[in-house]
Amino acid sequence: MSSNNSPPKGGEGSAGDVPRSAASFASAEPTNRRELSAYLTGSAVLFAAYFYFIAWIHLYFYYRELGISLMSLDIPIYYFIVYAYSAIDRSSIDTYLLVLAAVFAFSILDRSWSVDRIPFVDIAHRVLLTGFLLLLFIFGYALARTQGLRQANDARLGKILYPVHLAFKDVSRSPVFAEIIVADRNFELSLITETKDNVYILREPTAKSAVSPIAFTYTLARKDLSYIKVDLLSEGYSDSQLCGIPPVCDLIRFITEPTNEKGFVAR
Incomplete structure (x- = not known):
């Protein structure tokens, strides 16, 4: 009668499943x-x-x-x-x-x-x-x-562009330069954008209550300009304009504004 010293079959399966599962x-x-x-x-x-x-x-x-x-x-x-x-x-x-x-x-x-x-x-x-x-x-x-x-x-309408003033190195090079200088004196020029080579200028009538039926866009080479002066005009920003997202504005205002001794935001 032979004795079986091996572990039970079920035990073998249970012990073997652990490392395989891990x-x-x-x-x-x-x-x-x-x-x-x-x-x-x-x-x-x-x-x-x-x-x-x-x-x-x-x-x-x-x-x-x-x-x-x-x-x-x-x-x-x-x-x-x-x-x-x-x-x-x-x-x-x-x-x-x-x-x-x-x-x-x-x-x-x-x-x-x-x-x-x-x-x-x-x-x-x-x-x-x-x-x-x-x-x-x-x-x-x-x-x-x-x-x-x-x-x-x-x-x-002049709401987002800054007024600009230009100075040319040689006004006699083009009759358009003289036209732009006259418009500059009438405060009709605004800066649209600029690249490393060109400057894009918008000319609108001074009355900005409505969009003019006609306007002009000038593409000027930087090499023709001696300097560009931009007028930074601002009437200040409200909290909503600074933030843009009302719920975030309220949270930022709560964090940044000083509080009184009772823990309420000081007004």
Whole structure:
């Protein structure tokens, strides 16, 4: 009669499962990290593409209304992602809420659903995500175009551009220079933008109560100018103008304003 000194079969299986289970958890953790990193990277690239698109549309319509080709400004590509915020910043608080809702909706639609194993649901899920991304493009185009045209209108009204004064090295080189000097004396010139080679000047009538039916944009070479003087005019900013987002303004005001001994904000 032979004796079996080996451990019970069930015990062998239980003891053997422990290291295998630990190894599976150890291998699953970096896999999950890689999946999360890939997801975040893909989402960041997607939203960067949207921001670039919104900024390009915004700047295109803004400069087009002022008679300037966007291609002539040589704006670096990475600047467009930053400029995209100006299209949103000039909007109401409702636009901020819509952007947050869009991000939340994207995070829901872009993830895998437990019912995706059903063929019809999987197809509907993909159609919903595709339609949502297309709606984002349409909404982004409408928002950027509207804000670009509105900003150009504000520029024509003298709300956002600074008055500028120019001095030419040789006025006799062009009859246009003499025309610009006369407009300068009448305070009709404003600085639109500038590059390393050119300066773009807007000439509007002095009456800024309404957009003039005609205006002029001058593209001047820097080499023809001896100096440019910009008038920095400001009547001061309110709290809402400094911050732009009312809830954030209230929080900043609560943090930065001094408090009295009772702990209330001093007014």
